[in-house]
Structures are given as C-alpha cells and as structure tokens.
Amino acid sequence: MLYAVWLISIAFFTSQFPKLSVAFEFEKFFADDNEDKLFFEKHVEKFGYDNDYLLVAIPNQPSIFETEFLIKVEDWENDLDTLKGLKATQSLFELKHLIKSPFGITAIPLLHTQDSMKLKRDSSRIMSHPLYNNFISKDASSLIIQLNHIHFKTPKSELKFYKDLKYKLAQSGIEDYKLVGKLVAQQSFIEHIRSDFSVFLGLGILVTIILLLLIYRSFNIMLLPLLMSVSSLVYLLGFMAMLKVELSILSVLIPPIILFVSTSDAIHLINAYRQNEENDFLKRLKGAIKKVFSPTLLTSITTALGFFSLLILPTQPIQELGMFAGIGVLIAFGVNFLFGPLLIRKNYRRQSIKLPYKLWAVKLIKNRKTVFIVYFTLVVVFIIGISQLKTDAYLLKDLPENSKVRSDFEYLDKAFGGSKPWEMAIYSTRNSKNVMDYDFLKEALKVENYLKDSFGIENFLSPIDLVKYANQIDKGGANQFYEFPDKVDFQKQKIIRNQLINRGVADGVMDSSLQYARFAGFIPEWGSHDTQNRNYALQAFIDKEIDETILNARITGTTYLIDKSNESLSIELLKGLLLAVLMIAIALAIYFKSIKMLLISLIPNFIPLLFTAGIMGFMEVPLKLTTSIIFVVAFGIAVDDTIHFLGAYKTQKAQSPIWRIIKIFKSAGLAILITSILIIGGFVLFTLSSFATTFYLGLFLSLAMLFALLTDLILLPLLLKRIK
Secondary structure (H helix, E strand, O other): OHHHHHHHHHHHHHOOHHHOEEOOOHHHHOOOOOHHHHHHHHHHHHHOOOOOEEEEEEEOOOOOOOHHHHHHHHHHHHHHHHOOOEEEEEOOOOOEEEEEEOOEEEEEEOOOOOOHHHHHHHHHHHHOOOOHHHHEOOOOOEEEEEEEEOOOOOHHHHHHHHHHHHHHHHHHOOOOOEEEEHHHHHHHHHHHHHHHHHHHHHHHHHHHHHHHHHHHOOHHHHHHHHHHHHHHHHHHHHHHHHOOOEEOOOHHHHHHHHHHHHHHHHHHHHHHHHHOOOOOHHHHHHHHHHHHHHHHHHHHHHHHHHHHHHHHOOOHHHHHHHHHHHHHHHHHHHHHHHHHHHHOOOOOOOOOOOOOHHHHHHHHHHOHHHHHHHHHHHHHHHHHHHOOOOEOOOHHHHOOOOOHHHHHHHHHHHHHOOOEEEEEEEEEOOOOOOOOOHHHHHHHHHHHHHHHHHHOOOEEEOHHHHHHHHHHHHOOOOHHHOOOOOHHHHHHOHHHHHHHHHOOOOOOOEOOOOOEEEEEEEEOOOOHHHHHHHHHHHHHHHHHHOOOOOEEEEEEOHHHHHHHHHHHHHHHHHHHHHHHHHHHHHHHHHHHOOHHHHHHHHHHHHHHHHHHHHHHHHOOOOEOHHHHHHHHHHHHHHHHHHHHHHHHHHOOOOOOHHHHHHHHHHHHHHHHHHHHHHHHHHHHHHHHOOOHHHHHHHHHHHHHHHHHHHHHHHHHHHHHOOOO
C-alpha cells in the first residue's frame, strides 16, 4: 500500500514541474514597507520607474558624424515605432536646436544627416554643448539611443520585448552595438540561474551516487539515500510549482540543501540498521528506527527552524528560501521514515568499514592542550580576517569576465560616464513658490555644482537645464549662453521657459504642478560601498549648505535602493542567524535538559562560521546578500551532525572519558563523516560555475562544512569528555 502511495504521489508532483519558472527582478530585493521604498513608490507616481529603459550604444570609427552611418541608425530608430512596449526614444535624432525668432521659438534639426557640409558644423555644436554631448561618447566614436519602455508586469512580456528589439537590430544591419539596461542584466542572470539550477542539480545527484557507491560498495545500500533524497526534492519542487513560486537567484541553494539533508537522514538510518546486532529483521529494523528517530527529528526541527528564521527578513526571495528550505527539510524527514524502511533489505551486511576510533580518541585526549591552543590561535587569526570584511556589491561582477553583457556595461561606463540610473528628488517648501522659483533654483544650482565637481556624476538632467536652455535661446542660441542667468535675465525669460514647458521639454524632470522635480542621470559601477559613501557625503553637503526652508532634497531611485538594501539585508541576515541560534538553542535545551550541553552544542557550529568569515575577509570577498546567506545556510546544515553526535553521547553509559569518546565515534562517527563528505562534495561542484554568485556559495559553504566536520571530530569530543 505504501509503495502505491509513494509512486502515485511522485508521479503527481512530477507532473507539476512544467509550472516551475525562473525569474530575477531587482525590485524584489527591496525591503518591504521600508521608508525609502515607500518614498520611491510615490516618486514613481511622478516620473515612472527609473529602470524602465534600455541604452543602445552604436560605435562607428573614426567618428559617428558620417552620413551613411547616421542614416542607417536613424532609419532603425524610426522603425522602432512598431515595437510593442516602447514608450519613447531619446537621441540626437529626436533633439531639435531651439532658437528665438519673430514668430516665437523655432526648432531646427540638430543633425543634418543628408548634408555632409552642414553635418560638420553640427558636430562642432553638439560636441561643445553640455546637453547635446550627453548622447555622444567622449571621443565621438559612438552615439547612444535611450529607449524608454513600459513597466512590464511579467518576465514573459519582458523577454518578448527584449527579443523583438534584438530582432529589429539584426534586421537593420547594425552588427556592432552595446545593449545595456535592467532587462539585459535580468535576462543574463535568469540564464545563469536556469543553467546552474539544472546543471548542478544533475551533478549533485551524480556525485551522490558515485560517493555512496565508493563508500558502501553496494548498489542496494546506495539506492535508499538516493531515492529518499530525490523523492524529497520532487515533493518540494512539485509543491513549489503548484504554488507557482518563481525560482530566484537564491533558489539554486534549495536542491543541494534538500538532497544533502535527506541523504544525511537516510545514512543515519542505514548505519543504525547495519550496527544493530539483532538477528530478527523486524527487531533489527525497529531498533535502528528507535535509535535515530529522536536525534533525526531534532535535527530536522532545528535545521527547519534555522531556515524559518529567514522569514523575519522583509525581502521576498530570502523569505521564499527560508520557507521552502525549511519545509523541504521536514519533508525529507517524513519521506525517510515513512518510505525508507520499505527499501531496507535483510541482506544488508553489518557495518564493514573499520575506522581507527580508539587510536583517534587516545590521540585527542593526549593532545587536548595542543588542540585548544590551535583552535584559540585560529580564532584570533580569523577574527583579524573578520575585521577586514566590508559590505559591498558589484552586481555585474557576478557575471563571467568574458560575458558580453558585462563588457557592454563597462563600455558605457567608460565611454558615456555611466550606465546605472541615479536620481534625487527635489521639492519646494513653504518659502519657495515652486521649483521654478529663482531662490529654489539657486539652491538647486549648488547641488548641481557639487554633483559635477565632487560627486563624480557626468551626465544628468534637472530643472536647471531648462533654465540654462531658456537663457541660451534668449541670447541668440550660441552654446556659450547655456548657463544659469542672473535674476534680471531670469525674470525676463519667463515666457520662454513657459513655452519650453508647454512643449514638454521638462516633462522628465518636473511634474505638472511644478512642486516636485528631480536630478536624473547615470553613474558607473562604483560598487555599493563607494556609491553609498558618495551619497552620504552628498547628504552631508545638503544638510550643511542647502537652505532647507527653500529646497528639500532626497536621494532615491532603484540604484540607491539596491545599494542600501544590500547593506541592510547583510545586517538583517546576521540578525536572522542570531534568531536561528536562539530558536535552535531552545529546542536543544528542551531535548538535552542541560545548559552545559546547550552551550557545548553551539560552540562547534559558531567556530566554522567564524573561520569562514575570516577567510572571506582575508580574500577581500565583500559581504552582500549572496555571501551573507552562506552563514544561515551553513549553520542550519552544520548543526545536524552536531546533534547526531550529542545524541550518541546521550545514550553512552561508559564512565571512562576515552571509552565514552570511542563509543560515540563508533556509534555516530561514520555517519557524520559520510554525510559531511557528501555535502562538501556537492557544494564543491558549485565552484565549477562561471557565475560568481554560485561560485562563492559553493566555495564558502564547502569550507564551512569542512570546518564543521573537523570541529565535530576534534574539538567537540574534548568539550564533552568532562560532562557526565
């Protein structure tokens, strides 16, 4: 009967797999109900999402000012009118040079693409104009076109727009181009997540099979942990598919976690059965189940609690990892003890692997002072490494160095001064009528000068540009008059400014009420640490130099939220780790009914985290979301072996410390060693990935698990030897 239930349920949950999808949205990593996010959402109501764009840079050597090249690019841009999802384009072809005439403001083409003589004069005007030259690289060898698109609601619609755009580029005959933007980065991340998820899931299962066969030298014994782990994973992924959960960048961790935790449960059951000396099959099986059921239940609960602690973090992808990893651990426990005994055979030979338990225990006791000194020294050394850790994130550095997406972003950073959106809201106060008030604009001009001279942003727009452009028009249209006017000229130019506003020239930087405006531009990939430091310095300048009774300013935008979220989430994850420790400590205290045992159980699980963090510091690997999560995952898995070790200790009755340790090793040592080898081997596979996120997860989780194994086998027995 149980066989039928097992097979039918596996078939059902497998049938749900087609509903699984992969998605990666930067906005999902913003903390919910965060004050900065709430402000940004109101800001979006005014100007839309600052990330809803694509930048297309098209190079041409030696210069873009060639008629044939410009005609080809202009024809392609005109053809984009049929691109579904495109709102508007911004380029040199869209811009007009405005001048004052007897009939009002007259627009003349900025580029004469059909006339090479006029084009030469155009190039001179464009390259020397602070506004026009935003669309040209510094050496005039590349131009840029900004495509503003709608805010797509689904990954499917994003992908369609992205593919349609690339198809139009292919049709145009434009072969050399650089394409950057949120959609490009997201699609690249999705491809890497999908690839790593499938590749390392398959490799993880293969490595598990190979290692189990090498260890047990029996196909039948290998089959039990393999089928239990795969079944647990099928149930979990099928359940996630039923709920239509989208796999994120963190979801790549779920399969190995469930595979290894489930395999660990099965191995402890197998080893308990093989160590049992009963001749009757049923008594032998019942004895094995009775021996490991309570410790395995405890490890499952504590590991699940560790992952459930992530639910306190206000970020959806982390909450989903915590929720489904925790559920998966409990599913694995249920599967192993419900279906596992069905696969155990009478002919399983008794444990044949002989390890030098006695020699190991004697050496540990004799060299206990050396062990404590070594561990103390290592703790001091790795604390020094931890002191060198800093929070930082370079999003695109997660992509392989030979990635075209990464090289395209780097090209725009170098040629055009930036590819990441940067925004700051400015709005009027009680002492300024609106954002076109002269006193308000004078304060805004101070901010603009700081951004240019100290902050490091090269290209941006603001209401100041409208004022400067009105001054240029009023004084004949020459580039040298693109400057902020004095108060007399400013008042005289009010009609021109109003005409420009009516033309929609300032729609991207001011709202219709003229009470709210923004600085909007692009910055290069400085890294979250450097960018945040620049933001802090800017805020300090505003607090000191700007009259807040006239102008209020607040940094916002997706780049700001991503950088700030990365910093806050790294800290929140450490809080989640502390909560996991607290929850696990309560469970252990209830089980062992001893404060000493509780403290001793936590030490071997903190030390691997400390060592791993120290190595990260020495390697200058920054703390960010995908590296901070390592500590929660490592603690949740590492505590499993410690509890099995302590569970074995609890049942020992030997009075001699040496014999107590020997019997603990004999009872649980082999299972701990096997499960740790499987876990380390599985995570080491991740280091084969060219995707930095996956690589670092594999590297540091492997190290953490190795340190946990060594600490359980070396330090933990010495801590236990004096407890009766």
